[in-house]
Amino acid sequence: MLNGLITLLSFFLAGEFTAAALHLPVPGSVLGMLLLFIFLLWRGAIPTPVKTASTGLLPYLPLFIVPASVAILNHLNLLSRDWLPISLAVVISLVVGIPLTGWLMQRMMGYTK
């Protein structure tokens, strides 16, 4: 577990380093994930400590989202101003997006079968 956590933190900070050094406006965490992903592809297997740490941590991923989401308390003005267009956009884009994505995939699979 300890080695796995060390690996995850190192890849995370490597991602932060890459984003800052290359002046990329991209989240360091996502770059860190990509770096770990490339490392896994290169190794061709998941090292046991990394597997242990990720299996231990990922069930708690939703917990770590809570604090940033509670910040909605500071943006209630914005929510009361824009809730209707936001709701419309969420519903309509879903009704368009789900059939569109599924149809494209199913149609293309018919061609490549």
Added chain:
Amino acid sequence: MSISLDSGLYQVTHNPLFGILLTLLSFKAGLYIYQRYGRLPYLHPVLLSVLLVIACLLGLGLSFDAYYKGAKALHWCLGPVIVALAVPLYENLKTLRRHWLPFFTALLLGGSGTIVCAVFILWLCDASLVSQNTMWSKSITTAIAVEVAPKIGGIAALAAAIVMVTGILAAVTGPWLLKVTGIHHPAAQGTALGVCGHAVGTARALEIGSEAGAFAALSMGIMGILCALLLPLIL
């Protein structure tokens, strides 16, 4: 010696660890309700725990800043947890040996279709610019969306709210939408649910079957990465 409950309570609620304990307790309660009542999508554990934390803060008369003084330590942990997502992504990659071209076509066109549609509606309705910016993150899984939103001129908390509601709606209505539009192949169903409904959609796709679940997990992961890398560069 006099007992002063007020100063004791003040000491507790203004300790940085209070925010952490409150988050853990609310998450525990949210998870309990979600599991107790049949894992219904709209009983999303994060949504429940956010509402519980907010109710407690309002009840105790505490500000968000007082809460976040400690809770931000949990937020810092989100980064390394996102890095850990590389593991399931790698494990699901073998799914792609089949149907990789249809998959990427559907992901890119369907994904940009649903995002542009949502942002266009906000623009039509004259919603504020910060809401429009945030809406670009609607097809990213919540953990990554809260990291991306501030980079594109949006608000992390609003992104989390939009993504969670989108995921819940996708899980509730998605299977029906797919049925009435004649989309029966599990790989296509999974991809649609993953692109448009991220984590909650993926949980729903896993109920359809393992193929749908694997394609949903894969599309959620790749959609999150592509949006995180491209949106800040384009916008």
